[in-house]
Amino acid sequence: MAASTAVRAAVSFTQKFVRVSPDCSACPLYRLNLCTGATDGFTAPNRHLRTSIGVCQSADSSSPEEDERVVNVVYIDRSGQRIPVQARVGENVLYLAHKHGIELEGACEASLACSTCHVYVSSEHYEKLPEPEEREDDMLDMAPMLQENSRLGCQIILTPELDGMELTLPKVTRNFYVDGHVPKPH
C-alpha cells in the first residue's frame, strides 16, 4: 500500500487489543496508543476503560454485568454448513469467526481498507444494526455479490438484540468457472 495511507489501527487477532468501533478514534487513550484493550482478544475495550481507567466517558451506559450476556449467533460458511456460536455482548463478528475457525478473511485487519470480511446478515437483524459509516459503504462497493443485507463483519459488534443473528459468508469469487465447475471448499 502506498505510504500515503495514514496509520490505521490495524490489529491482529493474536494481539490483545481490538479497534472495534468508530468510537475509539475519539478516545484520547487510543490516540496516544495507551489503550490497553481487553484481556481477551475479542471483546471491545470500552468495558476495560470504563471500569479500570475511568477516563473514557462512553455514551453507552450499560453496566459491566450486561457485557457478560450471551449472544447466540449462527455462521453459515461457504459450503452452507451452519455453525452455531455462543458469544458475548461487545464481541466483533470478524474476530469471533476467527476464534471459531470460520474462514472469514480479514485482510486489512478491521481497518476499513478492504472488503474481504463481507457477510450477509439475516434480514430481521440487519435492521437492528447501526447504519454503516461512509467508509464502510465505500469498501462494500468493492465486494463481489453485494446484496441489500451486506455488511463488513469487522464492523459488526454484538448487542443483546442481535441474539439469533445469522451471518452467511458469500459464495466468494468473482470468477465463475466456464464449465460450471464448483470449487471444493478450502
Add this chain to the structure above:
Amino acid sequence: MSLTVFTQTAQHERFSFHGNVNVGKDVTIDELRQAYHAVVLSYGAEGNRSMGIPGEDLPGVFSAKDFVGWYNGLPCNKELHPDLSCETAVILGQGNVALDVARILLAPVEMLKETDITQNSLEALANSKVRRVLIVGRRGPLQIACTIKELREMVNLPKVRADMLPADFKGIAEVLKDLPRPRKRLTELMMKAVKEGGDDKAEKCWGLRFFRSPVEVLAGADGKRATGIRLALNKLEGSGESARAEVTGQTEDVDCGLIISSIGYKSIPIDPAVPFDPRRAIVPNEMGRVQDTAGLYCSGWVKRGPTGVIATTMNDSFDTARVLIQDMEDGKLDLSVNKPGAKAITALLQTRGVRTVLFSQWEKINAEEEKRGRSLGKPREKLLDVDEMLKIAWS
C-alpha cells in the same frame, strides 16, 4: 497492508521463504520445476505502460511506478530527485495510483509526517512549490477508473480545494439513478466536489480533467526539460464501461513542470522458458494453469492483468490454489516422482555465490526499520540500500 496475516502464514511449519534470489537470473524456472512438483508464478507487474509520445523522456516526466517507488522507499528509486519547484503537476490516468500520487503531492506535511513515507521524500515535499494537480483521463466521469475510497481521500484533504469543469459533467445527473451502486456512489461524490469545491481560501487545488489524451510533452526554449503537455480533446462514442474515446482533432496545451504518467502497470517476462503474451503482458493461462507447461501455474496480476483491489486478487489466489489442489487430486499433477525441493535449489544457489535471506532474517530488517521509525514518530523508517538490508539480515 498489515504484516500480521502474512507473518502467520510465513511462520507455518510447511512454509519457507528464500529472499535475495533473482528468478530468471540466479535460478531458472526449469531448475525450479525440476526441484518442485508445482511452481506458481505470482510476481505481479513491475513494469509500466509508457505513453509512447514525443518528449516522454524529458526531465520532469516520471512514471507513476517510479514516483510511487520514490516516496515508498523502493531502493531502485531512491535517486529519483523529482523537481517539485513548479506550480502545476499533471497526472495522466485516473486510477487509484493516480489519485494516490495527487494526494501525496497535496497533502499537508503534518499528515504525511506520521506515515512511513521516506524521510527524503518528506523533506522534498515539505519544500515543494506544487500547488495545483490536474488528473487527466481519456474518457468521461462515468468511466473514471479509481474507486470511491481514494476519491473521498482527495475530496477530504484539508487545505485543498477541488477545481473541476462543470461542462465535463453535462448530462451526468440525469443518468445517476440507473447506475449500479458502486458507480453511482462514486459519481455522486464527484458531482458533490464539482458543486461544493471545498475550502475557497485554500491555496492548493486539484482537479479532474476528462476527454483528454496526451500527445506530446513540450519543452521550454532550451529544450532541456518539460514545461508543458499537449492534450488531444476526445469525444465519447458509446456509453458506460465500454465507451470509447474518439479523436476530434483539437488539442490544448497545459503549462506544467511535473508530469506523471499513471496509465497502468505491466508484467514483464521472468524467464524465456515461460510463455508470455506481450500484447496483454500476462502469462497465457487457463484458470491459472500456464499454457502448455505442466506443473506451472500463475496467480494475481501476472495471470489476469494489473487491475483489481485486495479482495479481487486475494480471491484470485484462492482460485489458483484450488485449481492446483484439484490437479493433485485428479492426477493431472504427477506426484509419483520424488522432488528434492529447497535443498536442491539452495545448494545450486550456493555454487553460484547467491546467499538467501530466510524469513527470520527478513524479520531483522523489519525490526530495524520499525526501530528507526520510532525515534522519528513514524511506524517505520525504510532502509533504502539493499546492501545495508543484507548486512542486517545476515548479522
